[in-house]
Amino acid sequence: MSDNSNSNNNNSIDHTKNVLVEKHISYVVNLDNKKEEDFEYWVTEHLRMNGMYWGLTSLYILKALDKMDRDVIINWVLSCQKSNGGFSGNVSHDEHLLSTLSAVQILMQLDALDRLDQDLVAKYVLSLQQEDGSFFGDKWGEVDTRFTYCAVSCLSLMGKLDLLDNNRIEKIADFINRCKNFDAGYGCIPGAESHAGQTFTCVGALAIINRLDLIDRDQLGWWLCERQLPNGGLNGRPEKTSDVCYSWWVVSALSVIDRLHWIDNEKLRNYILKCQDNETGGIADKPGNVPDVFHTFFGLCGFSLMSYFDMEEIDPTYALGTKTLLKYNIKLPWNKKL
Template identity: 70%
Template sequence: MTDTATTTTNEIDHTTTFLKDKHINYITNLDVKKDTFEYWVTEHIRMNGMYWGLTSLNLLGALEKMDKEEIIQWILSCQKPNGGFSGNTLHDDHLLSTLSAIQILVQLDSLDRIDINPVIEYIVKLQQEDGSFFGDQWGEIDTRFSYVAILTLSLLGALDRINVNKAVEFIDRCKNFDGGFGSIPGAESHAGQIFTCVSALALVNRLDLVDIDKLGWWLCERQLPNGGLNGRPEKSSDVCYSWWVISSLCTIDRLNWINTEKLKNYILKCQDNETGGVADKPGDIPDVFHTYFGISGFSLMGQFTDQVETIDPVYALPIKTIKKLGLKAPWNKLI
């Protein structure tokens, strides 16, 4: 008679379980992987990566695992003489990295480590006559930059320094027949651009310009049979839209128009059962970008509330941080 060996495994089923500890370990070890192609190819957006990783840890209640002073010193080294921040020490300043720097400092209770006046001046100078904003000195215009400028100034208490009415007029010109918004006037609607436009309008109390039901319908149509969301018609699902779409639905109070249980299951399948982290699609390699958006998606939907803090859909910061800053968020019933 031959004995039959029984194989056992201690692996957790990532399709049904939120891998909190693995995600924390994945994020905290990102900076030690300096011998990888991915580490160096993303060098120019390290500030954004720091924001995604640090905010994820904050939502998971693990912010203390990062060296606060080391992060602050690195951020300070990325500030340029004109007040803006770069994506890394040897790169040029940009509005996107400037917002990330401010969001990080706010979460670390360290905004007092910088002089905010040069930052404000930097942003103010990037607004154009039509109300739009350049992303940097090279002149690209995009509604992302409108949101970034407005959000950064809101965090710094300086929204009165720009022409808000002109900024709103430009965003409104980017609105389309389907209720969505594009990157510039005439550009197609995209979930990412909708997030930036809706959030910017929310920050300046102009959500009256949004056709809420028409936009809500366009957004809920982004859910595919697999439960995931896409960014525009005829595209495949991607975890990042768990933020871009869901945040907008939360802001216009239409989250119940999608099946959040199916989306939760889709994000769970995108977790990496070995290394931790979340990928764009099930079976792909995880990265900090999609890890942040997957965790934030759970937060916005009220999933795993015993493990994930609540994030605000407009400020893209934990609600506890918003409350500490004393900011108003009329779109958020929890503040």
């Protein structure tokens, strides 16, 4: 399907039918101009590393990564690394697995992974694994399947997954399996409610450690398909409203288990289109709401995973471009694109 909006950047474009490519590029590039006196600047200050990853990857999908200053970004990312190898969300914050993975992803996209002491990063990641196979997010001890995904993804991207011996791998697989519920979805810890976001992290982690055999693909596929609402959008759990971010969490998991064709891709595409801001660019969580970089990224990921419009391919496991992964010789046996 073609996108005829690339060369036209005026408000006459029907955003319910076209991707506002140039406006999205402008929206992401101008995020860096947020002023310190702005409320939004401070409420997102601790998420700057994640925001940088979402923005850069959005530009990658839109084939506009060269719009950002590579050297400035690399130097800022490296300034957020702590002495133990972990990365913080911003210079003045503590290190965390979430921001550490984002830092590695950013450096990979900018072809600067060689600037990193990868052994030190790997040591930090490994130090957070617990006896039951789970991972703390940081030194304060919170456990969540998000952190398991961050740990194995980070190690894999640096080519250091072999630092996890068979015993550690089996404990990771067992912990994730204990987070699986009767509906085949996954929660943040054993016994927690199934959630599409947590389901992606568990499916992604199992894909990376080559344990997709633990998943009941048909039952999980059915639960994920039930997330699609009559308006075409997806929710994260039963009785919730639709949200563009699930265009990543649900669609990525369906892609990994080869069940993406079980939802109505066209209806989802149309829902994401309606969530675009026709004036400023960017994508919101719901039609008519204010856009943000988080939902812009996940909306564009949805388009890419469903192969709509002329966009770069995003990998559903690593949330990085397939071209980036191939450059680093990272391949997963289930993904025929790699």
